[in-house]
Amino acid sequence: MPNLPSEIGHVEDAEVARLVQSSVRLIVELQDKSGAYPASPTFSAYRGYCWFRDGAFIADGVSSAGEVESANRFFDWCSGVLEARADVVSRIVTAEANGNPVPDRDMLPTRFTLAGGDGDDDWWDFQLDGYGTWLWAVTEHSRRHKVSLDRWRYAIELTVDYLASSWSRPCFDWWEENPGEVHVSTLGCIAAGMNAISDTGILGEKRAALAKATALSASQFVLDRGLTNGHLAKWVGSEDVDASLLAAVYPLQAVEPTSAIGLSTIEEIDRQLNVGGGVHRYLADTFFGGGQWPLLSCMLGLAFEAAGFHDRALEQLNWAGATVNDNGWMPEQVPGHLLDASRRQEWIDRWGPVANPLLWTHAMYVRLAVELGLAGEDAP
Ligand code: BGC
Numbered sequence: 001m002p003n004l005p006s007e008i009g010h011v012e013d014a015e016v017a018r019l020v021q022s023s024v025r026l027i028v029e030l031q032d033k034s035g036a037y038p039a040s041p042t043f044s045a046y047r048g049y050c051w052f053r054d055g056a057f058i059a060d061g062v063s064s065a066g067e068v069e070s071a072n073r074f075f076d077w078c079s080g081v082l083e084a085r086a087d088v089v090s091r092i093v094t095a096e097a098n099g100n101p102v103p104d105r106d107m108l109p110t111r112f113t114l115a116g117g118d119g120d121d122d123w124w125d126f127q128l129d130g131y132g133t134w135l136w137a138v139t140e141h142s143r144r145h146k147v148s149l150d151r152w153r154y155a156i157e158l159t160v161d162y163l164a165s166s167w168s169r170p171c172f173d174w175w176e177e178n179p180g181e182v183h184v185s186t187l188g189c190i191a192a193g194m195n196a197i198s199d200t201g202i203l204g205e206k207r208a209a210l211a212k213a214t215a216l217s218a219s220q221f222v223l224d225r226g227l228t229n230g231h232l233a234k235w236v237g238s239e240d241v242d243a244s245l246l247a248a249v250y251p252l253q254a255v256e257p258t259s260a261i262g263l264s265t266i267e268e269i270d271r272q273l274n275v276g277g278g279v280h281r282y283l284a285d286t287f288f289g290g291g292q293w294p295l296l297s298c299m300l301g302l303a304f305e306a307a308g309f310h311d312r313a314l315e316q317l318n319w320a321g322a323t324v325n326d327n328g329w330m331p332e333q334v335p336g337h338l339l340d341a342s343r344r345q346e347w348i349d350r351w352g353p354v355a356n357p358l359l360w361t362h363a364m365y366v367r368l369a370v371e372l373g374l375a376g377e378d379a380p
Pocket of ligand 1: 053174
């Protein structure tokens with residue numbers, strides 16, 4: 001296991017609690033009246049859109065800090081999006097059952113306008129992970145705060161049917177790349193979501209069994225085909241790692257953090273992708289030059305904590321906290337250590353400066369601080 005000495009300066013607990021509070025405030029203030037969380041309010045390519053992936057983690061983060069109503073409203077938004085597309089889901093499920101699956105372009109998008117529409121801009125749209133993650137997040141929220149799942153039942157049913165029919169299809173990954181592959185972190189999100197929801201009692205017997213069976217199939221598929229050198233692989237057949245795999249370990253726990261696979265996944269990502277606390281997405285990343293993502297630093301922190309490496313988790317929190325700017329905003333990535341500096345400018349020319357604030361970053365900071373008991377007195 002990782003045994004780097006802890007060189008990080010001491011960050012006052014009160015400072016952490018202040019950043020938690022301002023992060024929660026920022027997220028709640030920027031939440032749209034529809035319930036959608038904008039990924040980043042100002043960044044040219046994300047403005048006006050909400051992702052199921054980002055949103056589910058954001059809702060989980062603020063829920064962990066006690067913001068019950070904000071998370072409820074996000075899940076209401078998810079429900080609205082899904083219910084409005086019940087016919088699309090039914091078409092996809094029927095086509096799959098008839099052995100004639102719909103093309104990728106007819107699958108559900110990965111992001112929607114804040115009002116819940118499809119949006120007009122081209123995007124790398126077909127991604128399955130967010131649908132699993134929302135099922136997981138809504139279940140966690142319901143357990144954590146004893147909120148009934150009733151109002152989201154229909155949308156949950158639609159999601160179960162959608163994922164049960166299509167879970168093993170290749171799709172874009174978390175980073176909206178590599179559409180021809182089956183991504184292990186995507187399978188982790190699906191397995192976690194389907195497993196979580198199957199145990200809640202919100203589904204009828206038949207659908208609960210379908211959700212459970214899908215979770216088991218996806219998990220078994222990962223064990224059979226999603227490993228390399230004893231740890232989770234970036235995609236089926238890849239020998240690389242990707243920091244998105246951390247979420248499958250914790251908080252989603254598709255893989256037990258203290259299992260051999262969990263520990264060696266954490267260790268490999270730490271070894272390959274963590275530079276002084278800042279975590280890269282994957283080694284070949286060139287997006288904005290391939291910088292370090294504070295939200296992934298927090299995910300590594302969460303995995304460290306779950307695996308029993310408390311000091312390492314604290315280091316991760318402190319590194320992420322240091323990326324905050326004078327406005328109190330935390331970015332998508334920072335350029336202190338770039339994997340390919342020659343590729344940075346082209347993205348700035350194309351889309352402008354890196355997204356800042358990125359709400360998902362703030363949410364992961366909150367989630368890790370809560371897990372470490374550093375969120376301040378008001379948090380549960
Ligand atoms: C990332 C996605 C993310 C989106 C919005 C993209 O650059 O690759 O993972 O969902 O930004 O934050």
